[in-house]
Amino acid sequence: MLNRTVKAAVVVATGTLALAACGTNRTESGADGAGCDTSKGTVTVGVIAPLSGNLSAIGLGVRYSAQLAVDQANAKCAVKGYKVVLAPEDDQASPQIGQQAATKLSTDPTVVGVVGTLNSSVAQSVQPVLSQKKIVMVSPANTTPSLTKGTDPSNPKRQFDNYFRVCTTDDLQGPYAADYLVKKASKKNIAVIQDGKTYGRGLADAFTAQATKDGAKIVDQEQVGEKDTDFSGLISKVQATKPDAIYYGGEYAVAGPLSKQAASLGITIPVMGGDGLYDQKFIDLGGKEGDLATSVGAPTEKLQSAKDFVKAYTASKFAGEYGPDGAFAYDAANAIITSVAKTLGDNGRWGADQHDALLRNVGSYQAAGATGNIAFDQYGDSTNKVLTVYQVTSGKWVPAQTGTFEG
Numbered sequence: 001m002l003n004r005t006v007k008a009a010v011v012v013a014t015g016t017l018a019l020a021a022c023g024t025n026r027t028e029s030g031a032d033g034a035g036c037d038t039s040k041g042t043v044t045v046g047v048i049a050p051l052s053g054n055l056s057a058i059g060l061g062v063r064y065s066a067q068l069a070v071d072q073a074n075a076k077c078a079v080k081g082y083k084v085v086l087a088p089e090d091d092q093a094s095p096q097i098g099q100q101a102a103t104k105l106s107t108d109p110t111v112v113g114v115v116g117t118l119n120s121s122v123a124q125s126v127q128p129v130l131s132q133k134k135i136v137m138v139s140p141a142n143t144t145p146s147l148t149k150g151t152d153p154s155n156p157k158r159q160f161d162n163y164f165r166v167c168t169t170d171d172l173q174g175p176y177a178a179d180y181l182v183k184k185a186s187k188k189n190i191a192v193i194q195d196g197k198t199y200g201r202g203l204a205d206a207f208t209a210q211a212t213k214d215g216a217k218i219v220d221q222e223q224v225g226e227k228d229t230d231f232s233g234l235i236s237k238v239q240a241t242k243p244d245a246i247y248y249g250g251e252y253a254v255a256g257p258l259s260k261q262a263a264s265l266g267i268t269i270p271v272m273g274g275d276g277l278y279d280q281k282f283i284d285l286g287g288k289e290g291d292l293a294t295s296v297g298a299p300t301e302k303l304q305s306a307k308d309f310v311k312a313y314t315a316s317k318f319a320g321e322y323g324p325d326g327a328f329a330y331d332a333a334n335a336i337i338t339s340v341a342k343t344l345g346d347n348g349r350w351g352a353d354q355h356d357a358l359l360r361n362v363g364s365y366q367a368a369g370a371t372g373n374i375a376f377d378q379y380g381d382s383t384n385k386v387l388t389v390y391q392v393t394s395g396k397w398v399p400a401q402t403g404t405f406e407g
Helices: 056-075 096-108 118-133 171-185 198-213 232-239 250-265 281-284 306-316 326-344 352-363
Strands: 018-020 027-029 040-048 082-090 111-114 136-139 163-165 188-192 218-223 245-249 269-275 293-294 368-369 372-374 385-391 396-403
Touching: 040 056, 040 096, 040 326, 056 082, 056 306, 056 326, 082 096, 096 111, 096 118, 111 118, 111 326, 111 352, 118 136, 118 163, 136 326, 136 396, 163 372, 171 198, 171 245, 171 385, 171 396, 188 198, 188 232, 198 218, 198 245, 218 232, 232 245, 232 250, 245 250, 250 269, 250 281, 269 368, 281 396, 306 326, 326 352, 326 368, 326 372, 372 396
Parallel strands: 040 082, 040 111, 111 136, 136 163, 188 218, 188 245, 245 269, 269 293
Antiparallel strands: 018 027, 027 082, 293 385, 368 372, 385 396
């Protein structure tokens, strides 16, 4: 995997001038195709993601990848009569700040849709706000099942008809990890630690259920705070249960130091987690050789469908890497932009009366994206259920297995 260290400043692509719109943090690309008619004004694609703080390495990759989709759309005059602009909002991985960002975007009549969020807990606060204005939301990274189907798995009900996602969910990711760890890696005594947040708790629960079904023993279950830094007491407690693996539900900001401190105290067993760990930052913070993570989709660098995305992203010289969710953000932005173009046709004008038609067009959207075939089911979930297990090898994430959870 590439080095995912990022900076907050935007480095613009050769031949592309990124200008911050006066009075906003909107990014307007100068990548209009020659002769594009933009006389009808602008349509805006919002981004809500952590652009600062512990998860900014992933959030900025989401922003830059959405920007690439916007630049390419403008270069080919995709939305007739309009220029597409990007409005990135920093949610700082906070549900409250995310809600404020959604409120801000929802008051802008030019906003056609939003790419986001990264965190499922933030999505819970953003969904109702955007839903009130019928603003389409396509997430590149939310994996909590209840965001689309509700909290009763036996009676799934669509929660918000404006919400879609291009990634698969934790009710598949957790069990896929369990099958790998128990059946392939032969780990039978597993300690489970999670951070108490929507994503981490849900992922750990799904993993635990499948690992138990597969014949493993969950020897300990613990919870940490997302801002904890000293895990010595927790590690001693876990060590006493003699696990041969640790599964962590949460993100790299805690998981990296946890793995490092465990190793320093003599616990050299693998730490495994979900896509919240799958970033170079996990390794930089202490993730060790042999640690594991699942992530949605197949490895971007190895997908034939992703080659054009990777090439274009590299040429654009953004300030950071696209990260684990960049290709998904690119696909999410394209789903919105292409659906807007279909909704308006050659002569239509954007307005509040177009939201219903846009939602229908996103719902029926099908395309070959960077992450594979993009389409949505009746709940707004991705029909692409592919997952990958990665392992830390020689200081990098290396694919170990790609497939689907078979149950």
